[in-house]
Each structure stands twice: as structure tokens, then as C-alpha cells.
Amino acid sequence: MTESDLKPGPRDPGLSSLYRASAGDEPPAALDAAILAASRAALAPKRVPRLPWWKRLAVPVSLAASAMLAVMLSLTMERNAPQVAETVTVKKSAPAAAPVAEPSLVPGSSPLTAPVAKETLPVQPAAVRAEKQERMTGKAAPLARDSVMLPPISAPATVPAPPAAAAPAPAPMPAPMPAPMPTEDRLAAPAPSTGKLENRATERGRADAMSAPAAASAGASAPALEATAKRAISESPRPETAWLEEIRQLRREGKIEEAARRLAEFRQAYPSYVLPEDMKSSGK
Amino acid sequence: MADDARTDEGLMLAYQAGEALAFEVLYQRYRTRLYRYLSHQCGDAKLADDLYQDIWLRIVNARADYEPLAKFSTWLFRIAHHRLIDHYRRNAREKALLWESAGEENPIEDFPAPANLTPPAQLERLQLKARINAALAELPEPQREAFLMAEESGMSLEEIATATGTGRETVKSRLRYALSKIRYSLKDLL
Numbered sequence: 001m002t003e004s005d006l007k008p009g010p011r012d013p014g015l016s017s018l019y020r021a022s023a024g025d026e027p028p029a030a031l032d033a034a035i036l037a038a039s040r041a042a043l044a045p046k047r048v049p050r051l052p053w054w055k056r057l058a059v060p061v062s063l064a065a066s067a068m069l070a071v072m073l074s075l076t077m078e079r080n081a082p083q084v085a086e087t088v089t090v091k092k093s094a095p096a097a098a099p100v101a102e103p104s105l106v107p108g109s110s111p112l113t114a115p116v117a118k119e120t121l122p123v124q125p126a127a128v129r130a131e132k133q134e135r136m137t138g139k140a141a142p143l144a145r146d147s148v149m150l151p152p153i154s155a156p157a158t159v160p161a162p163p164a165a166a167a168p169a170p171a172p173m174p175a176p177m178p179a180p181m182p183t184e185d186r187l188a189a190p191a192p193s194t195g196k197l198e199n200r201a202t203e204r205g206r207a208d209a210m211s212a213p214a215a216a217s218a219g220a221s222a223p224a225l226e227a228t229a230k231r232a233i234s235e236s237p238r239p240e241t242a243w244l245e246e247i248r249q250l251r252r253e254g255k256i257e258e259a260a261r262r263l264a265e266f267r268q269a270y271p272s273y274v275l276p277e278d279m280k281s282s283g284k
Numbered sequence: 285m286a287d288d289a290r291t292d293e294g295l296m297l298a299y300q301a302g303e304a305l306a307f308e309v310l311y312q313r314y315r316t317r318l319y320r321y322l323s324h325q326c327g328d329a330k331l332a333d334d335l336y337q338d339i340w341l342r343i344v345n346a347r348a349d350y351e352p353l354a355k356f357s358t359w360l361f362r363i364a365h366h367r368l369i370d371h372y373r374r375n376a377r378e379k380a381l382l383w384e385s386a387g388e389e390n391p392i393e394d395f396p397a398p399a400n401l402t403p404p405a406q407l408e409r410l411q412l413k414a415r416i417n418a419a420l421a422e423l424p425e426p427q428r429e430a431f432l433m434a435e436e437s438g439m440s441l442e443e444i445a446t447a448t449g450t451g452r453e454t455v456k457s458r459l460r461y462a463l464s465k466i467r468y469s470l471k472d473l474l
Contacts (some may be wrong), residue, residue: 010435011435011438012467014474015463015466015467015470015474016435018412018470018473018474019416020435021412022412022415022416022417025316025319025320025323026296026315026316026319027315027316027319027333027336028333031333031336031337032315034337035311035337035340035341035344036307036308036311037342038341038344039299039304039307039308039311039340039344042344042345043299043302043304091309102382115425135413160305269423
């Protein structure tokens with residue numbers, strides 16, 4: 001071997017041709033197929049293990065249940081919304097403005113009950129009875145209504161008369177606030193099922209307006225006033241009965257037309273109420 | 285498939301992107317080269333099959349991390365080289381040591397002549413394959429590897445050095461000795 005045999009370079013052409021002439025080795029076809037199959041399988045997306053159906057449906061079912069619950073609650077709230085939205089006339093105690101007040105139909109009513117303001121109020125269902133009671137008797141009805149919906153307010157029935165009110169009043173009675181006579185607008189809007197949400201704020205404002213002067217004039221504490229109001233409400237007669245009694249009283253006093261008008265109002269307010277015989281006979 | 289003009293690296297990147305056909309083209313380009321490299325290196329067809337499949341599966345599994353920092357052939361034969369070393373370390377400690385401490389200054393006279401020399405010239409052509417295999421088998425592992433890489437993949441000295449983790453001069457020396465020995469063994473055919 002000579003130095004010329006050690007040629008630098010990666011390949012020898014003569015030897016390469018000889019080598020290639022002898023080369024006949026091929027990988028087995030099965031090996032080719034296995035490798036190509038593996039290469040394709042590596043590209044296939046890996047399947048995520050399938051969850052049981054109750055796990056897959058847990059999220060959508062819970063979302064649907066929550067949505068349905070929310071809808072049902074909304075519908076329930078909508079259907080049980082305040083059913084009575086009446087226009088009421090609130091008469092606030094204002095002795096100085098007594099001439100403005102309508103003449104009281106209740107005997108012995110105090111001039112302290114002279115109305116000074118009229119506001120339209122929505123009444124929540126729980127306060128309907130108190131509202132109607134207010135119509136008939138004028139006794140503590142506003143208090144009953146307000147005591148249901150609003151913070152405790154003063155009860156005119158038991159609140160001592162303010163000093164300023166004592167002057168023009170013939171006798172500051174601790175009687176309940178006289179029934180404010182239903183005005184025309186009251187009579188025209190008896191629809192109990194037309195809840196007026198926009199009037200809630202008005203009522204709340206009215207309540208504030210009522211409670212503020214009353215409390216200020218009475219100088220009593222809020223808890224005491226609340227207790228007094230509740231007692232007055234509990235002791236008040238049933239609205240229907242009181243209303244009828246008021247009509248009887250009017251008849252006895254010879255105010256036939258007034259009694260007839262009040263009876264008409266009563267029948268409009270309580271169309272299903274079975275009138276006593278004495279009312280039927282004279283009311284027809 | 286065979287007419288795909290893309291480079292090896294481009295095909296590998298395409299396979300990385302999800303094109304299965306690119307791998308098939310690449311496989312067709314290198315299947316014979318790699319297989320012959322392994323079969324000559326191992327001298328055992330069964331072992332060559334196992335290593336061959338394992339190397340290609342490593343290529344498949346390494347596609348996500350593939351970066352064309354070197355020629356694909358260099359990357360492929362480097363994997364083959366390491367796989368062979370691993371095999372020798374597990375199964376033939378002496379061969380692994382031979383790889384790691386192969387002397388480059390062995391004179392060619394230290395190696396015995398091919399054992400099966402030779403019949404007449406007309407028969408030598410017919411027995412060409414056997415003689416080349418025998419010549420390769422006589423080579424030390426590193427020299428044979430350098431020769432096979434150069435022949436099978438057309439790699440340059442630098443690329444062989446990269447694939448085998450050695451220096452360029454080392455590869456050059458190994459290749460020079462390998463060529464000399466093979467030439468000596470097959471001198472009657474050249």
C-alpha cells in the first residue's frame with residue numbers, strides 16, 4: 001500500500017460503482033408497511049376519552065335549569081304583582097288647611113283630617129284591605145296601608161293632636177283619621193289588577209310626607225307610633241261591615257242621596273258581596 | 285411521489301405540519317440507504333430490521349421537535365449512529381469500547397487480509413456482493429460507518445462528523461483508511 005492509496009475525500013468513484021453494483025439489500029415490505037402505517041397513525045388526532053353522558057350533559061343541563069328557574073321566578077313575580085293600583089286620595093293632617101277638606105261623612109270626624117294633598121298610589125295586595133277600609137271608614141286605613149309597605153309612620157288615630165291643630169279643631173279626637181271621601185278620580189279607577197309600578201315611588205314619597213309631619217307634630221318615637229298603628233288596624237272593623245254601617249248611619253241621619261251614593265260605591269267595590277236585607281230593600 | 289421536488293427538510297417540515305404523504309416521499313428516498321447502512325454495520329439481518337424500524341419510529345415521534353438545523357440525511361444517520369451505539373453498549377461491550385477508543389493510526393498491515401480471497405476473476409464478479417460485504421466486515425466499526433455514510437447518504441466529511449459526533453479530520457482519517465482497506469481487498473476487481 002502506498003501513500004497514493006490514501007486519497008483524501010469521502011468517496012472513491014471506482015469503489016462506489018463497485019459497491020453499488022453489489023448493493024441489493026432492501027428492507028422487507030412488511031417493514032415498510034409498518035413504518036408508513038405508524039407515520040400515518042402519528043398524525044391522526046388523538047381521541048379524547050369519551051365522558052359518560054351525565055358528565056357531558058351536566059353543564060348544559062345545569063345552565064338550562066338555572067335559566068328555567070329564573071324565567072319561572074320572573075313569571076311568578078309578574079303574575080303576583082300588585083293587583084290593585086288605585087288612585088287614592090291621601091288627606092294629610094293639616095289643621096290650617098281645613099277648609100280645603102271635603103266634608104267628612106263620619107260623624108265626629110275631626111277637622112284635623114283635612115286633606116292637604118292628593119297623590120296617586122299603588123297599593124300592594126296586602127294593603128288592599130286597608131285601602132278599602134280607608135274608603136269606608138276612614139279609620140286608620142292609610143296607616144294600615146303604609147304600615148304594610150312602608151316604614152312605620154304615625155297613626156293619626158292615636159297620635160296626640162299637635163298643638164297647632166288644637167286651635168281650630170273643636171275637639172282633637174284621638175279617633176282614627178276620617179275617611180277621605182272618594183273623589184271622582186278614585187271612583188273612576190277602581191281597577192284592582194292594574195299594578196302601577198311607577199306609582200310605588202310616589203307612594204313611598206307620600207308615606208314619607210305623611211309620616212314626617214305626623215311624627216314631627218306628635219313628637220312620638222317611631223316604634224311607639226308603629227305599635228299604635230298596628231293596634232288601630234287590628235281593632236278596626238271589617239271594611240265591608242263598616243262601610244255598610246256608615247251607609248246606615250247616613251240613612252238614619254236622613255242623607256238618603258249620600259247613602260245611595262255610598263251604597264253604589266260599595267257595590268262597585270264589592271260586586272260579589274251579598275247585601276243585607278235592609279240594604280237591598282233600600283238600595284234598589 | 286418520487287417526483288416531489290421538495291428538499292428532504294421541506295418534506296420533513298411538511299410531515300411535521302400533518303402531511304402524511306411527505307413522509308412517504310422521504311421514506312422512499314432513504315429506505316434503501318438506511319437499510320444497507322444498518323445491515324452492513326450489524327451483519328445481522330434480523331437486528332438490522334429491528335434497528336431500522338426503531339430508527340424510523342424515532343423519526344416519526346421526533347417530528348414535533350424537528351428543526352432543519354442540518355440536512356435531513358445528517359439527522360437521520362446521526363440517529364442511526366446513536367441507536368447503533370446504544371445497541372452495542374447493551375449487547376456488546378467490546379464493540380462499544382472499540383467505537384469509543386478506535387485508534388486511527390493502525391497501519392493497514394495490522395489488519396488481516398480478507399479471509400475468503402479469492403477465486404478466479406470471473407467468479408469474483410458473481411461473488412461481488414459477498415466480497416464487498418466481507419471487505420466491509422473486516423473494517424473497524426468507525427471506519428465502516430464513515431464509509432457507509434459517505435456511500436449511502438452522500439454525506440460530506442463535515443456532515444459525517446456531525447452525524448457521528450466526531451471531528452472532521454477524524455472522519456477524514458477513518459474514511460481514508462476504510463477506502464484503502466476496501467481497495468486493497470477488492471484490488472483485483474478495480
